[in-house]
Amino acid sequence: MQMQKAIDNLDRIIADVEDARLQLSGHHIVKIIGISKYNTSDDINSLYKAGQRAFGENKVQDLKQKMSDLEELPIEWHFVGRLQKNKINNLIDLKPTLMQSLDSLDLAEELNKKLEAKQKTMNCLLQINSAKEDSKTGVMPEDAVEIYKQISNTCPNIKLKGVMSIGAHVEDEDIIEASFKTTRAIFDELQPLGAKYCSMGMSSDFKLAIKCGSNMIRVGSTLFK
Numbered sequence: 001m002q003m004q005k006a007i008d009n010l011d012r013i014i015a016d017v018e019d020a021r022l023q024l025s026g027h028h029i030v031k032i033i034g035i036s037k038y039n040t041s042d043d044i045n046s047l048y049k050a051g052q053r054a055f056g057e058n059k060v061q062d063l064k065q066k067m068s069d070l071e072e073l074p075i076e077w078h079f080v081g082r083l084q085k086n087k088i089n090n091l092i093d094l095k096p097t098l099m100q101s102l103d104s105l106d107l108a109e110e111l112n113k114k115l116e117a118k119q120k121t122m123n124c125l126l127q128i129n130s131a132k133e134d135s136k137t138g139v140m141p142e143d144a145v146e147i148y149k150q151i152s153n154t155c156p157n158i159k160l161k162g163v164m165s166i167g168a169h170v171e172d173e174d175i176i177e178a179s180f181k182t183t184r185a186i187f188d189e190l191q192p193l194g195a196k197y198c199s200m201g202m203s204s205d206f207k208l209a210i211k212c213g214s215n216m217i218r219v220g221s222t223l224f225k
C-alpha cells in the first residue's frame with residue numbers, strides 16, 4: 001500500500017468519525033481499530049506510519065504472524081474472530097490488548113480455566129448476536145446482561161470491558177440501526193458494572209453505529225482499500 005494512500009484513507013475515516021461523533025456529543029470519543037485480516041504486514045506498517053495504532057485479526061495464526069513481523073512497533077492488537085478451543089492457549093500467549101469475540105458462557109469458562117492455569121488474565125468483550133442471525137455467533141440480546149454478570153462473577157481471569165456486535169447483514173438501514181440500538185441498550189445496562197467499550201460498526205455502517213452510541217469501530221476494507 002502506497003504511503004499517500006494510507007494517509008488519505010485514514011484521514012477520510014477520521015473525518016467521517018468526527019462528523020458522526022460530533023452529532024452525538026463533543027465528549028463522545030470513538031476508537032478506531034483497523035481490521036487487517038485481508039492485508040499484509042507491509043500494509044499495516046504503512047497505516048502505522050500514517051498514525052493508526054490499533055489493529056485486529058480474526059485468526060490466531062495470522063495474529064501471531066503479524067505480531068511477529070511487526071514486533072518492533074508498539075501496536076495495540078485486538079482479536080475479533082471465532083476462537084476455537086484448541087487455539088485458546090496460543091491466543092493467551094500472544095496477550096492481545098482486547099479479545100472482542102467472547103461469544104458464549106461455555107467459551108468463557110474454557111478460556112478462564114486456561115488463563116488460570118497460566119496465571120494470566122485477558123481483557124474481553126462479550127459478543128452479542130443482536131440481530132439474531134444464524135450466520136453469527138454471540139449471545140442472544142435477551143440473555144446478554146445475565147451472561148455478562150455470570151462471567152464477571154465466575155471467571156475471575158477474564159476482565160470484561162464491554163460488548164461487541166456486528167450490525168445486521170441486510171440492506172435496510174432501519175434494521176441495521178435497530179440492531180445497533182439493541183446492543184447500545186445492553187451496553188447502557190452494563191456500564192454500572194464497569195463496561196467501557198461498545199464495539200460496533202464496520203466499513204459499511206460505522207457512521208450509523210456511532211450515531212447509535214458506538215465508541216469503538218472495526219474498519220477493514222475502507223481503511224485498506
Ligand SMILES: *Cc1c(COP(=O)(O)O)cnc(C)c1O
Nearest residue numbers: 035058080202203218219220221
Ligand atoms: C472483517 C471484520 C471487520 C471489518 O470488516 P470491513 O467490512 O472490512 O470493515 C469487523 N469486525 C469483524 C468481527 C470482522 O471479522
